[in-house]
Amino acid sequence: MKKGNEYAVVGREIEKWFGEGEARVHALRGVDLEIRMGELAMLVGPSGCGKTTLLSVVAGLLDMNGGELTVLGETPAQMSAQEQILFRRRNLGFVFQQYNLLPALTAAENVAVPLLAGGWNRIDAVAEATRLLAQLGMEDRASSLPALLSGGQQQRVALARALVHKPRLVVCDEPTSALDAATGRTVMELLSEVAVRPDRAVIVVTHDSRVFEFADTIAHMDDGRIQTVETGAARAQQIAAQATQARELYA
Amino acid sequence: MNFVALKMLTGDRAKYLGLIFAIAFSSFLIAHQASIFAGIMDRTRSQIKDVTDADIWVMDRNTQYFDEVNALTDNDLYRVRGVSGVKWAVPLFKGNPRAKAPDGKFRVVILLGLDDATLVGAPRKMVLGSADDLREPDAAIIDEAGYRFFFPKQPLELGRTLEMNDHRVRLEGICDASAPFTTLPVVYTRYSQALGYVGRERNLLSFVLVKPEPNAPIGELAKHITQATGLKAMGGDQFGWATIMYFIRNTGIPINFGITVMIALIVGTVVAGQTFYIFTIENLKQFGALKAIGVTNRRIVGMILLQALVVGSIGYALGMGMAATFFAIFVHQIATRGILLLPQVMIGTAVVVIFIVIVASLMSIRKVLVLEPAVVFRG
Numbered sequence: 001m002k003k004g005n006e007y008a009v010v011g012r013e014i015e016k017w018f019g020e021g022e023a024r025v026h027a028l029r030g031v032d033l034e035i036r037m038g039e040l041a042m043l044v045g046p047s048g049c050g051k052t053t054l055l056s057v058v059a060g061l062l063d064m065n066g067g068e069l070t071v072l073g074e075t076p077a078q079m080s081a082q083e084q085i086l087f088r089r090r091n092l093g094f095v096f097q098q099y100n101l102l103p104a105l106t107a108a109e110n111v112a113v114p115l116l117a118g119g120w121n122r123i124d125a126v127a128e129a130t131r132l133l134a135q136l137g138m139e140d141r142a143s144s145l146p147a148l149l150s151g152g153q154q155q156r157v158a159l160a161r162a163l164v165h166k167p168r169l170v171v172c173d174e175p176t177s178a179l180d181a182a183t184g185r186t187v188m189e190l191l192s193e194v195a196v197r198p199d200r201a202v203i204v205v206t207h208d209s210r211v212f213e214f215a216d217t218i219a220h221m222d223d224g225r226i227q228t229v230e231t232g233a234a235r236a237q238q239i240a241a242q243a244t245q246a247r248e249l250y251a
Numbered sequence: 252m253n254f255v256a257l258k259m260l261t262g263d264r265a266k267y268l269g270l271i272f273a274i275a276f277s278s279f280l281i282a283h284q285a286s287i288f289a290g291i292m293d294r295t296r297s298q299i300k301d302v303t304d305a306d307i308w309v310m311d312r313n314t315q316y317f318d319e320v321n322a323l324t325d326n327d328l329y330r331v332r333g334v335s336g337v338k339w340a341v342p343l344f345k346g347n348p349r350a351k352a353p354d355g356k357f358r359v360v361i362l363l364g365l366d367d368a369t370l371v372g373a374p375r376k377m378v379l380g381s382a383d384d385l386r387e388p389d390a391a392i393i394d395e396a397g398y399r400f401f402f403p404k405q406p407l408e409l410g411r412t413l414e415m416n417d418h419r420v421r422l423e424g425i426c427d428a429s430a431p432f433t434t435l436p437v438v439y440t441r442y443s444q445a446l447g448y449v450g451r452e453r454n455l456l457s458f459v460l461v462k463p464e465p466n467a468p469i470g471e472l473a474k475h476i477t478q479a480t481g482l483k484a485m486g487g488d489q490f491g492w493a494t495i496m497y498f499i500r501n502t503g504i505p506i507n508f509g510i511t512v513m514i515a516l517i518v519g520t521v522v523a524g525q526t527f528y529i530f531t532i533e534n535l536k537q538f539g540a541l542k543a544i545g546v547t548n549r550r551i552v553g554m555i556l557l558q559a560l561v562v563g564s565i566g567y568a569l570g571m572g573m574a575a576t577f578f579a580i581f582v583h584q585i586a587t588r589g590i591l592l593l594p595q596v597m598i599g600t601a602v603v604v605i606f607i608v609i610v611a612s613l614m615s616i617r618k619v620l621v622l623e624p625a626v627v628f629r630g
Contacts, residue, residue, distance in 0.1 A: 052628045055628060056625040056628050059543070061543055061623070061624045061625035061627075061628070062623070062625045082547070085542075085545050085546075085547050086545065088543070088544070088545045089544065089545020089546075090545070092545075094540070094543050094544060094627070096540065096627050096628070097628075098536070100536050100537060100539070100540035100627055102255065102258075102259060102262075102534075102537050102540075103262060103537075104258040104259050104260075104261065104262020104263070105255065105258055105259075105262075109255070109258070113255065113541070113544060113546075114544050114545070116252050116255065117252065117541070117544055117545050117546045117550070118545075122254055161544075173627075173628045205628075
């Protein structure tokens, strides 16, 4: 089992709204959330259900308006802005939907950015980044600019950038939505192989049901709340049953 | 992170070059126009600067600048000589008679009549001949630009003649005089001779040139002369600046040049600012990603300022290079001689370029500082 007993994220009654007065929009309406170390957790649900907002709050990119949140044993709400930045830099890795690679930097240089932000010198950082890219099967593209890479390759570079500084929590926003099914699957396989470790948790926001099988837990969100939480195994069985049903229907 | 900033900057070649050229042309235009303005203004005091023998100029109390003088009496010269602290005082005539070449070509000239005995105020930089030759009958020295006007495409040689007020003038020297504001030829001759070259007035003494005793400060002595004689007296430097200020106050020259400099400043700031702003906006997601990853606002501001500094430095260097090339080419032309790219103008332009890049980067910095890193999660 990959799961540990330690919690990576614990949230209680998390509230988040945007705007004030009549224009106020509630994005999170009292979310309870528990994610253990060693777990790959998915936040799923329809557009506008609050999953990206929840991810942003957990990652410290948005302040919550109410509730309690503990991330890696720390309470972000009690940290200063500078402490939050340092906390993110040391402990969090990010994978974005649109990769957000710097177009002027090579793949290796992009991967090296979190190390550079942490004070590494350029040569050591790029060497470490190149080593990690090699692990991800990208050694021959380390010197390529992002524009010369396919979507899957860019997402692998983004994954390497999220992992290079050995964070304890990796957050991924729709990592497969811009990829075709096969490439998306490859990226998820890579994510679950490389990123998920006993001392690290991974949170993936997605609405791509094809990748649910990689999850240890799946939190279904709707209307700013987590409606149900199921284990990945249960969900995989459900998907398999649906597939069998479909085969019988069209046989 | 500095190399990340530089690669982000140079990665977009079109905008990078656009930024550099915006600043290069702004700094070129500012330096070019400011230098020409300074050069033209400096020309208004050329004949004052060229007199290096005397330190104090004495003139009618209502004289405002060099080109418009009210004559003094010969008695004024003796009164000045009588002031304590004056080592010596000599007359200087300045007039604008018309000179005519043998082929009939004529032009108004700046005629300077020097003290017959001492030749104080004689040109120091001779191209041909000697200032002492002014002692010859009908002798005069003309500046090279004037010579080339009267005798175009002819070799420089002595002994040629001009005619002024029906008097023959024999050119015994050709000098390198500072270019005058009016671009008129400058002719030097003896005081006694100069009086014959102009239409007769009762008094013709334009200035008294004074050399103080070694222990007499220029400013103090000028005050004493004014108190003792009722005439205006000032140091050569002060008189030069008074002449410059007269032109600044009474002509449209500074306004015209000032408008061009302001346009260069505004266009440079707007173009550079706009390009830099667009450059930042297009990279906003990347900046957001950097902020999410844990790059501090301070570091990002540093990155943007580094980008602005690099663009500003390269643009400024290119602009100064273009301006220096321009003046190197035209400094030897007769019409533009003596107009140089001044160090003060270079420093001033650098200050303006710093202003441009700071304003340009402030627009971008503000945008990045208020950027929520959560923007990276919005597809």
